[in-house]
Each structure stands twice: as C-alpha cells, then as structure tokens.
Amino acid sequence: MSESEHENEIRDVDLRKTIEQSIIPGFPDDLAFRCIAKLSHGYHGMLECVSRRWRDLVRSEYYSCYKAKKGWSGSWLFVLAEGFKNRWVAYDPDADLWHPLPRNGAVEDGWDHYGFACVCVSNCLLVIGGCYASSSPHENTVVTRDVVRFDPFKKEWKRVASMRTPRAHFACAVVSGKVYVAGGRNALTHLFGMSSAEVYDPVADRWVELPAVPRPQMNSSRSGLSYKGSFHVLGDEVGMASQAFNPLEMSWSTVVDICPPLVSRKFNGHVMKNDRLYTIDDLGLGGSFIKAKDTDEGEWYDVGSVPSVVLPNHLGEAPVGEYGFAALRDKFYVIGGIVPIESDAGRFEHVGWSVVKVCNPLDRPLNWRKTKPMCIPAGGRIIGCVSLEESLRT
Known part of the structure; x- marks a missing residue:
C-alpha cells in the first residue's frame, strides 16, 4: 500500500468514526446531517467551531458530495475587484457574510x-x-x-x-x-x-x-x-x-x-420574471439610473436611481462608478466601485468603495439598504461579478 493510499484509509476510518458518533445528541443522525447540509456555505466557519466532530464532517468529501447530489449550493454573489491579486470573493445572502475564495x-x-x-x-x-x-x-x-x-x-x-x-x-x-x-x-x-x-x-x-x-x-x-x-x-x-x-x-x-438608446455600451442587463428587462444607465458624474422594459414593443422607463455616497471629510454626495451589478432572488445588488473626488488641486481622484447595497426593483420608490461590506481590501473597481442561485436537482 502506498503512502497516499494509507493516508486516505486513515481519513476514511476517522470519517466513519465521526459519522458513527452522534452528530446532535438525542437527534437522529440522518436528520441532523440533513439539517447541517442544508445550511449555506456562509455558515461553515461557525459550524466548524462547534466541535472537532462537526469540523471534520463539514470538511469531508462525503459532506460536499451529499450537498452536490442534492443541489444545495445556496445562493452566492461572486465578485472580483481590480488590484485584489486575482482573488475572488463571495457573498452569502443567507449568512450576510463575505469571504475570499481560494486562489x-x-x-x-x-x-x-x-x-x-x-x-x-x-x-x-x-x-x-x-x-x-x-x-x-x-x-x-x-x-x-x-x-x-x-x-x-x-x-x-x-x-x-x-x-x-x-x-x-x-x-x-x-x-x-x-x-x-x-x-x-x-x-x-x-x-x-x-x-x-x-x-x-x-x-x-x-x-x-x-x-x-x-x-x-x-x-x-x-x-x-x-x-x-x-x-x-x-x-x-x-x-x-x-x-x-x-x-x-x-x-x-x-x-x-x-438596449436603451442612451445606455452605456457596457450593458449590465438582467432578465427578471415575466421577461422584464432591467439595466443601469450609467451617466458618469450625472449618476446612474435603473431602467426597465416590460415587453418587446414596450418603451424603456426609469425605475429609480442608484444611490450616491457621502465620504468623510468631503462635502456633498458623489456618484459611484465601475461597480458590480447583479440580480439575485428578485433583488438587485450594487457592489463596490470607485468614487470620483475632487482634490484641492482641482483634479479628480478615485477612491475605492466596498459598500454593497440591495433593493427590490418592484418596490417604488426604490428602498436601498446596506448589506455587509466587501471584505477589505476587495473594494474598488469591479471587473467580475455574477450571481449563482440554487437550482434543485430532481
């Protein structure tokens, strides 16, 4: 038996011991395991802190294969910010947590x-x-x-x-x-x-x-x-x-x-229920506005504006640009970006932004709220942004 095969056998034995022991005392193990597996990945850090038994279970191949078989990926936002050494970060809306992905x-x-x-x-x-x-x-x-x-x-x-x-x-x-x-x-x-x-x-x-x-x-x-x-x-x-x-x-x-006739060619388009189209019309220093279109023949109309920001030690509001825009669970997320600030010399400087805001496009007027900000230093110009919504397998 090779050294790697021996190590795998030891891990399998340890895993069987872990699973054979009660996961939650007084609770059927199959039901306890199913409950833990149904939790989204954003909770894994807390699960691993419960006990060594839970840590080994959550990190096991059996656990990941079981979740994959059920299609329990959870819902995610995957984001890559410029200058973050090609390190993607992920947001779990269930746990309201950001964490870096492996390189x-x-x-x-x-x-x-x-x-x-x-x-x-x-x-x-x-x-x-x-x-x-x-x-x-x-x-x-x-x-x-x-x-x-x-x-x-x-x-x-x-x-x-x-x-x-x-x-x-x-x-x-x-x-x-x-x-x-x-x-x-x-x-x-x-x-x-x-x-x-x-x-x-x-x-x-x-x-x-x-x-x-x-x-x-x-x-x-x-x-x-x-x-x-x-x-x-x-x-x-x-x-x-x-x-x-x-x-x-x-x-x-x-x-x-x-596309709307005046929209930026960087079309941040999303198709929602009933084939309704949404995008953001980014007007630079003039701000950004969410637009919608209900049918092929229908006209584009304004849904609401993307909120500006107020930075410390600067007067007035400033628009955000180069942000991520994603749709997840019938909600819109505006993620990170850069904020142009005029310096004392009259030049514009760009400040990285890690704030994340979410709204339901059907609520009028738009009611934006903040989620947990991106993990530092992942803010700034967003060059990759996409959402994953759990799709159950039959």
Whole structure:
C-alpha cells in the first residue's frame, strides 16, 4: 500500500468514526446531517467551531458530495475587484457574510486577468477566456482560451475544457444550461471583432463550434444576454442592430437592439420574471439610473436611481462608478466601485468603495439598504461579478 493510499484509509476510518458518533445528541443522525447540509456555505466557519466532530464532517468529501447530489449550493454573489491579486470573493445572502475564495491557480503571480467572461451554470462558477497581462513591460499580453471552474461544494478551482478559440472582451450568456460565447478579440483580430462563436456543455465538458456571427462587433464585452431562449449579442454602437442565435434552429438572425438608446455600451442587463428587462444607465458624474422594459414593443422607463455616497471629510454626495451589478432572488445588488473626488488641486481622484447595497426593483420608490461590506481590501473597481442561485436537482 502506498503512502497516499494509507493516508486516505486513515481519513476514511476517522470519517466513519465521526459519522458513527452522534452528530446532535438525542437527534437522529440522518436528520441532523440533513439539517447541517442544508445550511449555506456562509455558515461553515461557525459550524466548524462547534466541535472537532462537526469540523471534520463539514470538511469531508462525503459532506460536499451529499450537498452536490442534492443541489444545495445556496445562493452566492461572486465578485472580483481590480488590484485584489486575482482573488475572488463571495457573498452569502443567507449568512450576510463575505469571504475570499481560494486562489485561482490559472492566473500566475504578477499577472492581471481582464477581458474575461464569468457565468454560473450547473451550480458552479465559470471564468472564461480573457487576457493575461504582466506588470513587467517586457512581457506580452496573452489572450487565452482557458476556462476554470469554481466548485462551491468542494471549494476549489479546476481547469475544464478550453474554448476552441482564444478570445477576450466577448459576448457570453447561459441559455438552457449551456454557455454561449461569440465575438471578441484575439491577438490577430485586435482591431476588428471576431465572427466565431461556440457553445459549452458543462455536463459533457466539451466546446462545439457554432455558425459564425453574421455581423461581428468591435467590442462585445458585457454585451451577451439570454433572452426568451436565445443568445443575444448586442450591438456595440448606439442604434446598431443585435444578433440573436436560436439554439433550436442553429441559426442567427438580426433583431432590434434591446438596449436603451442612451445606455452605456457596457450593458449590465438582467432578465427578471415575466421577461422584464432591467439595466443601469450609467451617466458618469450625472449618476446612474435603473431602467426597465416590460415587453418587446414596450418603451424603456426609469425605475429609480442608484444611490450616491457621502465620504468623510468631503462635502456633498458623489456618484459611484465601475461597480458590480447583479440580480439575485428578485433583488438587485450594487457592489463596490470607485468614487470620483475632487482634490484641492482641482483634479479628480478615485477612491475605492466596498459598500454593497440591495433593493427590490418592484418596490417604488426604490428602498436601498446596506448589506455587509466587501471584505477589505476587495473594494474598488469591479471587473467580475455574477450571481449563482440554487437550482434543485430532481
């Protein structure tokens, strides 16, 4: 027997002893285990402090596999702030807690990752493609086709099948449990948008090439949207038509741009119940406003403004920019960002912000409340933001 096999056998014996002992005295173990497993990951730190028995149970592979089988991922917000050494943080709304995730080993020390897409599918977080840029001027920027997955059950990153084509600043969305990507740029097409598209099946861990986009966009970053069963690649200029891919017909069609006419091209779009569309119209120093659209033919209308902030030792309110915007459990979260402050010399400086605010878009006027702020120093400009909502498996 090898040394690793011997260590695994010892761990299995210890785990069996742990499970054989009463988890909660006077309570049936199967029911006690089910109750503990149903708690979201944000409570794990407290659970591990109860006893060594609970700590070993929560950290065991049996526990993570049981939660994965049941689909009990809980609901999460995954966020990456610029300058935080590529360290993602996660928020658990049930526990109202933020905590850092393990390091993403795909990004080497001294390199920054940007231009990627992030989505949640099959109760996991995927970080797809993008650019690796070194702080050293002697290193070239690398466009990658890497895809890494964070498993919230095992709390670990793992490389999965790479895209067929390296790309950055591309459109991406999840439609019917599959991940669609299109357009973007690579080292050969940095001046023009790519026409290639592909789809990822997380069950088969395989990428398949799709028909080319008829009208590639110059910059498709944050312009992908899943809407009414189709993958939309939104126009990157005001008035430019969008392209929609129908997975059933395996074909593209041109559709009217569903962005508001004045909205920033960084379309922070979300589809809520009854196919209602929401986005944020970011006007810079003029503030930011949430807009909604109820039907295809309907007009965009204002829902309310994103709250400004008041910083210590500064008069008046200041708008927040470069924040994360995510929808989770029928609520909107505005996360972190930067606040422009005018210095004594008359220049604007940007202050990192870690405050997180949430509202229900159906409440009028919008009633924003604060949640627990991001764990320091994760605040500032948000370059990755996506939500995961627990989907139970049958």
